[in-house]
Amino acid sequence: MHMPDGLINAPVSIGAAVIAAGAITVGLKKSKGTLDSQTAPLAGLVAVFIFAFQMMNFPVAAGTSGHLMGGALASILVGPYVAILVMTVVVSLQALVFADGGLSALGLNLLNMGIVSIVVSALLFAGLMKLLPKTRTSIIGVSATVAFISVLASAGAFVFEYSLGGNATYNIASVLISVMSVHVLIGIGEAIITGLTIGAILATRADLVYGARKFLPAQNLVIKASVVQSNV
């Protein structure tokens, strides 16, 4: 959900923008190893993919539909640092080119939908994978769990910002309950779709999944002699 202008007051919006800028700077520095400026085309196409992924609405219940955020998916697919750059570009262009989300709330939107969900996903993914057996099934399960929690973390960040500088009179408890209950549903959707998507990619191009790269055994090209004798 993209916040409009005026929902959260200016000091909190500016604070969020400063934190977001700091995180983007870290992303730019740390991604130099994995993404030097020469691989910008790749990151650009991942950004398009996340953008298209966010446009996929899925039916939730009673005629309502949710849309995906993609923060956890991006983080698992291309790693947290490149994911921060990708989400920054996606969310900023949504505000500047599609008028979706307020310009003064850009820092807040970057923080909630990009940075918070990516940082939470990356930490949780690394932590859970340490505990679990390094198999394809656990990568898929962990991806789904991480996606679910990342959505709740984004919603939690919104509630926190609202409690600091919300220009509205709903009390914090009722905002917390309503926002969280909606996002539990969205999170379940995000978890299922993220888990299934990671599963689908692991089945065909496991080498493209950043989070799985260190756990899956190297697949060597094996050329086997033909079992069927040709009688030509």
Next chain:
Amino acid sequence: MIIDSPRVVLATKSEHVHGHGVGDHLYVHKHSIVHDLPAQVKVVAALCFIFIVVLTPVHAVWAFALYLTIIFVVVGLAKLHFPLVLRRMLIEIPFVIFAVLMPFFGSAPRIEVLGISLSEAGLWAAFGILAKGTIGVVTSITLAATTRARDLLQGLEAIRVPAVLIQIATFMLRYSAVVTNDLARMKVARESRGFSATGIKHWKVLAHSAGALFIRSYERGERVHLAMLARGYNGTIIDLYKPKVVRQDWLTALVLPVLAITIMTIAWVTL
């Protein structure tokens, strides 16, 4: 026709192009004083304007009326059709509902409006969100409708947005139509096999499409990158056209935030 080559990035702007470029989703081609301003000037003016609006106390109703008038004057100067702007404002609807419900739940003191008891603080907060959100969305729509995506990125680069981000954004806009077409082709392929998504049991198929879309996008990225390397790409994109910004452009655009800051100051002083 979509050509799988990076040459669009290197295109010059010597010719005057009519119609829509790549990624110009909300752009409306017109010749106006607003369209002619350089992108970075417009972005800075719009950002300053919005922050000033957000900083204005909600009780100064007249100030918001003036802001709205000013931004609609800009819409007029940009020769945009009002029905188009109004239609695009629908994006705001979820927050309108959020705001409209607020007076019913807010705290005391409560006032009677048409026999319904409403919270006074709730009414003011609702007004604030509606007014600031509406002015914000009209500003964003005006910016998007008068600025080509390509010019926007050049403008952002001129105000020191990191080059890597600009390049990622350039590729995103360049390939958004290509990937959307990929998605549409997959949809046609699914439906020609008798598939229609109706509920949760179909998510698996949708997720497989998403997975396939990622692989196609990533592999396209690899191909594009190799094609660019073969043409001498070394990490920097050479722009043959650099828009010139003269002081007059800044003076013209800054009329907007200067008017706004005057209004805000009066609003705070007279409150």
